[in-house]
Amino acid sequence: MPGKTTTSHKQQRPAKQAVSTRDQGTAWHSRVSAGEHILEVDDLGISLAETGRPVVQDVNLNLMAGEILGLVGESGSGKTTVGLALLGHVRRGLVHSGGEVYLYASHSDQPVEMMTLDEASKRSLRGARVSYIPQDPALSLDPGMRVGKQIREVLDVHDYGSADHDRDQRVRSVLREVGLPDDDSYQRRWPHQLSGGQQQRIGIAMAFVMYPDV
Template sequence: MMSNAATLAVENLETHFLTKAGVAKAVDGVSFTVGRGEVMGLVGESGSGKSVTGFSIIGLVDPPGEVVGGQVLFNGENLLELDEERMRKLRGNRIAMIFQDPMMTLNPVLRIDTQMIETLKAHDAGIKDDEARARARDVLGQVGIPSPDERLKAYPHQFSGGMRQRVAIAIALLNRPDLIIADEPTTALDVTIQGQILYEAQKLCRETGTALIWITHDLAVVAGLADKICVMYAGRIVEQGKLDDVLDHPVHPYTVGLLGSVPGHNTRGHRLYQIPGMTPSLLKLPGGCAFKERCPRADAACDVHPEITEPVAGRQVRCCHPHLEGQAAS
């Protein structure tokens, strides 16, 4: 049907928080697409707007936050125009989000089997109990949970952090949604474990054609696993493109900084270089480029807010002095 169109096309999304101290533009003109079976890594430091981007897509931004602009086209339909009832239906069926706090997905007082069977029944009221249980067991196994039959009887607190995230992914996958947005838990799970979990999720999404957005603060987690990457800084995507291309030749000074100590493909499992300075508060952004105060390339030209350009084919960048030295001709 819509084989060429992206599953999700976010266009110029803007989400603001209207606080007493001022307006925080948590998401400020964000655009990207994710296609069937495609994996997109959404990467950025704490507070850069990754979770708010996810919440904006699924219509779960609460006051004082508000989506104030843009479009979220899901299979061609603008989600920002749907009523709450339709949106809730989509969330249960076609779109799933794995929250940064897994306990937002998991009910602490219910056994895993009860939660999984309920999820299946919400989608397909006619499904028989033993059929639902068998499917729940299969999906748990698919996300790498050992002895799924036994684990079905456990409660969420009986799982480790990494296993709990796998359970949340299993629940998200149950109804074979078109889109999964997975927000990595903040509780410092090992980069290697995150990579393993993403590996399983990616494999399954490729098989089912599910589009997957993997939110992480650590570029090393998505290295080698995502198809494309969006790097966020202070509410904006500063660089996006095919993952391998970006890792091989980052052009935005922020991405270059992130990759400073780990250039090339072999970034998995390495710790990232810390860029000197702090993420600016969204309420006190410098005029022009938000990265200005930390950027070794900053000059007077950066006092103007940089527009998105495509200095290299297939790469969108917000910077007036991108690193194009040594860039393969394109």
């Protein structure tokens, strides 16, 4: 991994403005305004569990809402390792060896430190406030679940909306957002009945369906 990319200081966000809850879709949208501090990684290190050899070390980055940040490095340099750390996840065989990952999630006034957060809180943030699009869509989709159901399951896990109708509508709208058909027969397809690119779009739809901040 390259060395420090930015230096950073934690900030307190100003109080957020109330958001109308009349439209459930709107209520679930990210409440972070463009330019607000959203993610901060301070001196993150992840090492091999057995030998303690660092996989990544001294990773520093800052992300503001609306920004796109690219992490560039050769294969095996640690991009996925850093990406998963943003979800508070460290793969088996690796350990968190230093540093912090602060998520300034909407619907919460305080930043949360993802590496030390309890599992239940991590689960409620993952896929809702911070999402991950897997590198290999074919491996990440459940081959035994119809594609519409896989998207719908993300909404079920996070208790999206107030009625079945809200979830049905959101599955349709996110399918349109990723450029796929939203009809019932498409939703009833199995992953193997989609092309690689279409499977990738289902992965993106699953990552975006809860309107995550990151």
